[in-house]
Amino acid sequence: MRFLPSLxxxxxxxxxxxxxxxxxxxxxxxxxxxxxxxxxxxKVDGTENVYIFRYQxxxxxxVVTPEGVIATDPMGYVRPQAxxxxxxxxxxxxxxxxxYVVYSHHHYDHIAGGKPFKDLGATFIAQKRAKEHLxxxxxxxxxxxxxxxxxxxxxxLGGTELELSYVxxxxxxxxxxxxxxKEKLLFAVDFIxxxxxxxxxxxxxxxxxxxxxxxxxxxxxxxxxxPGHPYKGRLGTKEDVKNLLGFMQELSAEVKxxxxxxxxxxxxxxxxxxxxxxxxxxxxxxxxGNVERxxxxxxxxx
Ligand SMILES: [Zn+2]
Numbered sequence: 001m002r003f004l005p006s007l008x009x010x011x012x013x014x015x016x017x018x019x020x021x022x023x024x025x026x027x028x029x030x031x032x033x034x035x036x037x038x039x040x041x042x043k044v045d046g047t048e049n050v051y052i053f054r055y056q057x058x059x060x061x062x063v064v065t066p067e068g069v070i071a072t073d074p075m076g077y078v079r080p081q082a083x084x085x086x087x088x089x090x091x092x093x094x095x096x097x098x099x100y101v102v103y104s105h106h107h108y109d110h111i112a113g114g115k116p117f118k119d120l121g122a123t124f125i126a127q128k129r130a131k132e133h134l135x136x137x138x139x140x141x142x143x144x145x146x147x148x149x150x151x152x153x154x155x156x157l158g159g160t161e162l163e164l165s166y167v168x169x170x171x172x173x174x175x176x177x178x179x180x181x182k183e184k185l186l187f188a189v190d191f192i193x194x195x196x197x198x199x200x201x202x203x204x205x206x207x208x209x210x211x212x213x214x215x216x217x218x219x220x221x222x223x224x225x226x227p228g229h230p231y232k233g234r235l236g237t238k239e240d241v242k243n244l245l246g247f248m249q250e251l252s253a254e255v256k257x258x259x260x261x262x263x264x265x266x267x268x269x270x271x272x273x274x275x276x277x278x279x280x281x282x283x284x285x286x287x288x289g290n291v292e293r294x295x296x297x298x299x300x301x302x
Pocket of ligand 1: 105107171172189190
C-alpha cells in the first residue's frame with residue numbers, strides 16, 4: 001500500500017540485526033521519531049513458530065515447521081535487498097526449506113521480487129484472480145503463482161495448518177486472509193488497516209463489498225491480526241476491524257448524501273470531515289481521497 005514513516009513513531013519491536021544506537025543528542029524541541037532499524041524479525045508472543053518480518057514500512061508473516069517454512073509476501077518491489085534479508089532472517093531461525101510463498105493480493109509493493117524464493121524451490125500460491133491479473137500485467141519482477149485458491153484452501157505442513165480464505169472484493173478483488181486456527185492469528189494485508197484511513201482514493205477497491213468482507217473476517221475465529229504495515233508495535237483486534245467497518249459505513253453514508261445534493265466530487269472532498277477519526281493515521285492526508293472514491297460510487301455508479 002504505502003510507506004509511512006509516521007507508522008514507526010511508537011514501534012517497540014527490537015531489532016534482530018541492527019547494532020544501531022540512539023544518538024546522544026540533546027532532546028529535540030519538537031517530537032520526532034526515534035531511529036528506525038531497516039528491518040526486524042520477531043516471534044509472535046504466545047506462539048512456537050510464527051514470525052513477523054518487517055522491512056521498513058511493510059511486514060509479512062512466516063511460519064516455521066519441522067518440514068519447512070510457509071512464507072508470505074516477498075515485499076521486494078524496487079528493493080531486492082528486502083528479499084535477500086527476508087531469506088537470511090528465515091535461515092537464522094531454521095534450516096528447513098522454504099516450501100511455500102503465499103501472496104496476500106496482487107499489488108506489486110507487497111509481492112514483487114520473489115525470484116530468490118523461487119530459486120530455492122518454493123511453490124507460489126495466490127487467489128485465482130491475482131494470478132489472472134499478474135499474467136495479464138507481466139510485470140518483470142513478479143513470480144507468477146504456481147497454484148491458486150478460489151474460495152478456500154488449507155495448507156498443512158509439519159503439523160501446522162494455515163487456512164487461506166477469499167472473503168470477497170475489498171481493497172482489491174483478490175485478497176486472501178491467512179488464518180492459523182491453533183494460534184488464532186490472522187495475516188491480512190491492506191484491507192484492514194489499523195486505526196488508519198484507507199490509502200489515497202482507494203484505487204482498485206470495491207468500497208461497498210469491502211464492508212461485507214470485513215463482516216466475514218469478524219465472523220472468523222481469531223484473536224490477533226498481523227497487518228501488512230506495522231502499527232505502533234501492536235497487532236490488530238476484532239475491535240479494530242469493527243472500527244474500520246464503522247468508519248467506512250459512516251463515510252459512505254455521508255458521501256451518499258452529498259452525492260444526492262450534487263456535491264460530488266470536489267465540494268464533497270473539501271467539506272466532508274469525520275472528526276471522530278481525526279486521530280487515525282493518514283486522516284489529514286487521505287480522507288479527501290477516500291471521499292473521492294465513494295463519490296464515484298454514489299454519484300456515478302462505479
Ligand atoms: Zn494493496
